[in-house]
Amino acid sequence: MPFALQPITEAFFDDAPVRYVIDVEVPAAPDHVWSEFTRQNTLDWCRALKKVTYTSAEPYDETTTRTAALAPGGVTLHEQFFIWDEDPAAHRYRHAFYAKDSSVPWLKKFGEYTEVTPAPDGGSRIVWKFAMQLGGVALPSALSSKISAAAFGTVKKDTLKHFSG
Numbered sequence: 001m002p003f004a005l006q007p008i009t010e011a012f013f014d015d016a017p018v019r020y021v022i023d024v025e026v027p028a029a030p031d032h033v034w035s036e037f038t039r040q041n042t043l044d045w046c047r048a049l050k051k052v053t054y055t056s057a058e059p060y061d062e063t064t065t066r067t068a069a070l071a072p073g074g075v076t077l078h079e080q081f082f083i084w085d086e087d088p089a090a091h092r093y094r095h096a097f098y099a100k101d102s103s104v105p106w107l108k109k110f111g112e113y114t115e116v117t118p119a120p121d122g123g124s125r126i127v128w129k130f131a132m133q134l135g136g137v138a139l140p141s142a143l144s145s146k147i148s149a150a151a152f153g154t155v156k157k158d159t160l161k162h163f164s165g
Contacts, residue, residue: 002101008111010096016131020152026163027123030091033116033163045162046155047071060084076103092117108135
């Protein structure tokens with residue numbers, strides 16, 4: 001049974017009660033990095049995810065939908081993109097989504113923002129923002145921050161390894 005979540009705007013990535021940002025440079029061209037983030041079964045390099053499937057036909061845009069199954073806990077999210085900007089000439093890309101619903105009742109809002117741009121020394125800079133608001137009784141912020149940092153830390157480590165290898 002899916003539990004409905006509230007939509008978000010871009011401002012939520014800066015204002016959410018729980019936020020985590022991955023800001024890294026990788027030795028891969030922006031066009032390649034973006035192609036990895038926008039292919040079917042993307043993020044298969046992340047241990048924290050079981051499967052991510054685009055449920056809209058290409059070409060993708062701000063109406064694209066996707067389903068993500070997280071590896072630990074069996075959480076499933078149905079995602080709705082609301083930003084999708086591609087500038088291949090400048091090698092600059094970004095997209096963002098919010099979760100429309102979740103298989104667990106404790107999320108009120110969840111969103112993810114990804115930006116890929118050329119890095120100053122070659123390669124790519126990836127800025128990846130995660131934002132959420134928990135529903136009901138929430139963990140103390142110190143504890144939820146540590147849990148989020150551990151979970152998203154594996155995503156960062158796996159992403160660096162994927163694009164560096």
